[in-house]
Amino acid sequence: MNARKIAVAGALGAVAILLGATPLGFIPWFSGASITIMTSPVVIGAVIEGPVVGLVVGFLFGGFSFLHAAGLFGPVGPTDALFLNPLVSVLPRLLIGPIAWLVYRAIERLGVPVALVLAGIGGSLTNTVLVLGVIGLFKLASWAVLGGIAIVNGLPEAAANAILVLAVVAAWKRIEYGRRRGARLE
């Protein structure tokens, strides 16, 4: 890994941890529900610097959520108990980056903005499906409940992450996107 990849992995890992440790990472939605966007730094790392960087950022994110569940970074919520198992908290997160990168590379020729959106969705869904999948395998919750969560929570999360990945990478790489070119002014 060259210096650039290491530095990007470290900086985005710090962002992912910061998002998890502060209200920044939880976008309030209706009726008190919140959408988490912690997978977006992982996807951004993978798209900008490749799958290995995505893997390292994912590891930092997963490692954090594991230690966080044990109360090492401040107060925890009841459902954090699920993440006390590294197979739930760390393992699925390792795959977010590489899968997002594969999606991005596969679609890149159709246009970078589209590829960014789909990589954001792909990374986020990888997280949802694998985390819930492992929980299901360990019989910590019923499949029906998990399926419900995947739809009610997972899909909006994927959309939110896609928006964020697009906005950040477009800003960083100075890419124009959207049908409208230019400011929304009359």
Next chain:
Amino acid sequence: MPFIDVVEAQYSYPGADGGALNGLSLRIERGEYVAIVGANGSGKTTLALHLNGLLVPSAGRVEVAGLDTRLAGSLAPIRHMVALVFQKPEDQVVGISVEEDAAFGPENLGLPRPEIRRRVDEALRRAGLRELRERSPHELSGGQKQRLAIAGALAMEPECLVLDEATAMLDPSGRSSVVELLAELNDAGVTLVHVTHRMELAARASRLVVLDRGRVAADASPREVFEREELPRWGLRPPAAFEISRRLSARLPVSLHLDVGSLGRELVALARSIPAGPIDQASAAAGRAARWRPATGRPIVELETVSHAYGDSRGLRGEIPSLRDVSLAVRGGEAIALIGATGSGKSTLLQHLNALILPARGGLRVDGVPITPDTRDLAPIRRRIGLVFQSPEEQLFEQYVGDEIAYGPRLQGLSGKRLTERVRWAMECVGLPFEPYKDRLTFALSGGEQRKVAIAGVIALRPAVLLLDEPTSGLDPEGAEEILGLLERLRAEGTALVLSTHEMEEAARVADRAVALSEGRVAFDGAARELFGRPEALEDLGLEAPAPARLLAQLRAAGLPLPAVALGAEELESALMDLFAPRAGGGTKRGKNAAV
């Protein structure tokens, strides 16, 4: 064989039109102290990055001790010999502790542990960081962090240290601590290459290289370069002491000086050499100094005995910025310079003035209405009193410039034609033409343009008072000049300004009232020129007075009868002429001086 030999080097950044280096040649010998100056875009940073192979020329060559930077095998020995220190202190840390950070370079060299230990100890000692060795780098001040970056470079035991604007982000005390360290290193035999846009620092070098459009335009001693008449064309200004002494030398037997101290000594000697008694011109000059009258009228925003302490006892930077019994009223049309060293509470005070922080103790009133935690909607207050944070370009997020500036007004509820007109007005205010710029990609603009966009985003709320935190920090002189011009225009249009700064020249130029903070207290509140006439008071605050004020203080301390208040170089010059010309038995008095 020269130590560093740049021969006809060419380089252009991908996607940029025009080269950054256009056949640049430069030789640097061991032990030299070379300053590299030039306008924005002249190729200074690009050259610095070439000196240890972080960039390699596309044509021509760069050799260090005979090793070509283009050969992969020579990179390691070259980076061992030539170390680089960059502008941003916080972006050079690669260690959990100060000590581990300093060890990063030697670790990469694969040195044995006892040798790393010795080098780290030695480097930290030289940089004055020995006591802080176990601290986390995050806890250091800006000046300390930059000295840590230098320590990290020194631990490589390089023969040459290249500094790329390494003092640009520091306050005066941080800057002088770094500059003193540089002088010591050069005395100890380290070759120094200092890329800077501060001429006072460049003047300390023994050799000054001017870059212009990717080529060497001049290469001589600082004094010789400052005398060249092309200087303005290269986008440069000589140091203030040089400028003052040059003006004086036209009419007095004074030689040219690079620093205020030696100019002052010569002037004192000159005064003593003329036998005539003191002439009663000083009082006349004092009378000329325009009297500052405090602004009257209803205050727009008032703080009354406000105190504030950050709850965090950890003291992230080793200091807890706080305010103690601060009272301040800002009236329409005023321009206030808020000055004080880093950590004196300037930013905290600004955030109180637009209700981002509500006073824990004391009161805040906007247009006579008290603001309390029960105040339902703070947004109108924040629109009336706009705040531009330090490095505001970092807050940009919209794809297009027009939308970025429209963000605030949109939240305010503006739309359609009115919104467009507001954005157009704000953009023209900051000097960005509406049509070409509104549809430009925000992130593709230059740093200076981005800062203007950010300021326009706040001005677009049409505040009656504009607060600015260090509005020119990190900009080159040209960019800083544009921002200052913009502030003067805003002021002329009736916007009240409060700007925090540690650059006194700036404060003197824009503001007529100065409020000095020291450890959270108001140490001074009154006419700016009165404060700048007292360099010793500024020094107590950890700040440096403008050059003319320092010179004046030095002359007064030597017993010369000069007024206590003077600001610009012109005023100082006429005061000196009043003093010397009659004694010297002649000299052409300007009409302005004779009029009194």
Next chain:
Amino acid sequence: MPPFDGAGAFGLARYRPGRSLLHLLHPAAKALALAGLLAAAIVAPPPSELAALFLLLNVALLSWAPSALPSAYRTLLALAPFLLLLVAIQSVGVPSVRWGARLPLGPVVLFGGELASCVATLLRYADLVLLLGLWAATSRLSDLAYATESLSAPFARLGFPSRAFSLAITIALYFIPLLGEEAERLRKSQAARGLDFRPRGLGLIRAVRAFLPLLVPLMVLALRHAENLARAMEARGYSSGGTHTRLAVHPVRPADVLVPAVSLLLVPLVLLDPFRNVDSLLRSLAL
């Protein structure tokens, strides 16, 4: 959104300085031992082993880092509601544990086996929390990077970027408080332009858009920091795959081999279930 102060809200430091056996243990040895015990706690089926570990951990915490105990129990208390739910899902009504005495609890009738399984589940989570609490109380943050590098060093020969990995951790730890401060500054500067974070209506896109003024600049800043840092690292002679040495080296002492060895041995041992007799005794006694 309530104001947060970067590093302040982020209670990263759970370290309690000391000179106990655990404090002085080699970071890599400690990490290995932690991994072994975590695995043992996760695989151990019956409550007796888990209870033994629970007792042991309490004793260790009391003697080596007593001030870490309250926060560990606070965490357990916070997890409790969900843990009880988990217990209900995993243990109640599962055929394999429907053995032993019938215990009428109001309208529900519990089997002794179910109760034992409930206790085991609760103990398992308690063990995990205490274990991590004990590790964090006796380890510095810098140990994290150091342990990663030491443990992965053997794989460096196979091409694993061992040093790069530990550098990334070091850099992340340095950037967390820095970016935290910057996030706070961004929050304030957007608030000065009129931003509030109250969600407006049900629109998902609108909810996300409200956060963009904060998140886009924050991530762009992180990337910019990374770019500058990468250049500074190269200037200081970093090259991928280059050989390197270290200033900080932890000497390896006998305990550094012994402790992880014992802990790693626990996994197969627990699987063999040595307390089988105790458990069956318990079974035959009351339940």
